[in-house]
Amino acid sequence: MSNNRVSRRQFLSYTIMGVGGFMASSLVLPMVRFAVDPALQVEGDSDFIVTDQLVSELTEEPIRVSFSYEQQDAWYTSEVTNDAWVYKAGDEIIALSPVCKHLGCTVQWEGSADFPNQFFCPCHNGRYEKNGNNIPGTPPLGPLDQFVVEVRDGYLALGEVKPNFIVS
Amino acid sequence: MLFAGREINQYIEQKEYIDTAVVPLIELDLGAGGIRQSSAAAEYMISLTSLLERQFKGRLLLLPPVSYPKNSDRAEIGSAIRKELESSGIKHVFYMTSDVKWRSEEDLDRLLWLPAVPVEHMDPKFRQSVMEDQLRQVLPLVLEAWNASS
Numbered sequence: 001m002s003n004n005r006v007s008r009r010q011f012l013s014y015t016i017m018g019v020g021g022f023m024a025s026s027l028v029l030p031m032v033r034f035a036v037d038p039a040l041q042v043e044g045d046s047d048f049i050v051t052d053q054l055v056s057e058l059t060e061e062p063i064r065v066s067f068s069y070e071q072q073d074a075w076y077t078s079e080v081t082n083d084a085w086v087y088k089a090g091d092e093i094i095a096l097s098p099v100c101k102h103l104g105c106t107v108q109w110e111g112s113a114d115f116p117n118q119f120f121c122p123c124h125n126g127r128y129e130k131n132g133n134n135i136p137g138t139p140p141l142g143p144l145d146q147f148v149v150e151v152r153d154g155y156l157a158l159g160e161v162k163p164n165f166i167v168s
Numbered sequence: 169m170l171f172a173g174r175e176i177n178q179y180i181e182q183k184e185y186i187d188t189a190v191v192p193l194i195e196l197d198l199g200a201g202g203i204r205q206s207s208a209a210a211e212y213m214i215s216l217t218s219l220l221e222r223q224f225k226g227r228l229l230l231l232p233p234v235s236y237p238k239n240s241d242r243a244e245i246g247s248a249i250r251k252e253l254e255s256s257g258i259k260h261v262f263y264m265t266s267d268v269k270w271r272s273e274e275d276l277d278r279l280l281w282l283p284a285v286p287v288e289h290m291d292p293k294f295r296q297s298v299m300e301d302q303l304r305q306v307l308p309l310v311l312e313a314w315n316a317s318s
C-alpha cells in the first residue's frame with residue numbers, strides 16, 4: 001500500500017485528533033474571549049455623538065432624533081442608526097431611549113390612537129408616560145432609559161444611556 | 169431577537185411573548201451573470217431584516233438568512249422551515265425575499281417579496297433613509313397579523 005494513501009485506521013485517528021483539537025480549542029476560547037471583550041465594547045465610554053438636531057428647534061412635543069455609529073451585529077458590520085425621543089421640559093432637554101423595557105421593541109410617541117400623550121410599544125401594548133415612567137398594568141417593569149445630553153454649538157449631543165433620572 | 173447564542177436565553181425564558189419569526193430567503197448565484205445581483209440582494213435583505221428585528225425585537229425572532237442554490241425546491245425549503253418553527257410554538261412566520269422565484273409559491277403564506285434596492289454604493293445617510301422607507305412597507309404587515317390574531 002502506498003504511504004500516501006490514508007488507511008482506514010489513519011483516517012480514524014485523524015478524525016479523533018480533529019475532535020480532540022476542537023475540544024481543546026473550546027476550552028481555550030472562553031479565556032480568550034474574556035481577554036478580548038473590553039476592547040470590543042463600544043458602550044460605557046462617555047463619548048458624545050453630535051446629532052443634526054438644533055436645540056433651538058426642540059419643543060415640548062417629543063420628536064425622534066436619529067444618530068449613527070459603526071456596529072457589528074450577528075452577521076453584519078454596518079453603520080447603525082439609533083434613535084432617541086427628545087423634547088424640552090422648561091429649559092431642560094429630555095432624551096429618552098426608545099427601547100422598551102419589557103423585551104426591547106422600539107416604542108413610538110403616541111403610537112396608539114387610543115393613548116394620546118404616551119409612548120406605546122406595539123409588541124405587547126406596553127405604555128409609558130411622557131417622562132418615560134412605565135404605566136402599571138402594562139408589561140414593562142421599569143421606566144424608559146435616558147440619555148445624558150449636551151449642547152454643542154447649538155446642536156444636540158447624546159451621551160451615555162442611563163437608567164431614567166427624571167422619574168421620581 | 170436574533171437567533172444568536174447571546175440572545176437565545178432571553179428567547180427561551182420569554183417564549184410566550186415571542187410568537188413571530190422572520191426568515192430571510194436568499195438565492196445564491198455565483199455565476200458570472202448573477203453573482204453581483206445575488207450578493208447585492210443578500211446585503212439588502214440582511215440589512216432590511218435587521219432593521220425589522222430592531223423595531224420588534226421583543227416579539228420576533230430573526231433567523232439567519234437561508235441561502236440556497238438557484239435550482240432548489242423552494243416549496244420544500246419553505247414548508248420544512250415552517251414545520252420546524254411551528255412545532256416550537258411560533259405562530260406567525262414571515263418569509264422575506266428578493267428572489268422572484270418565490271412568487272410562484274402561492275401556498276406559502278406571508279411571503280413578503282421585495283425587489284432588492286441596490287444600496288451598496290449609497291452613502292450611509294441616504295442608505296439609511298432608503299432602508300427606512302423600505303421598512304415602513306413591512307411594519308404594517310406585521311402589525312396587521314398581530315392585530316388579527318389578538
Ligand code: FES
Nearest residue numbers: 100102121126226
Ligand atoms: S416589548 Fe414592549 S411591551 Fe413587550
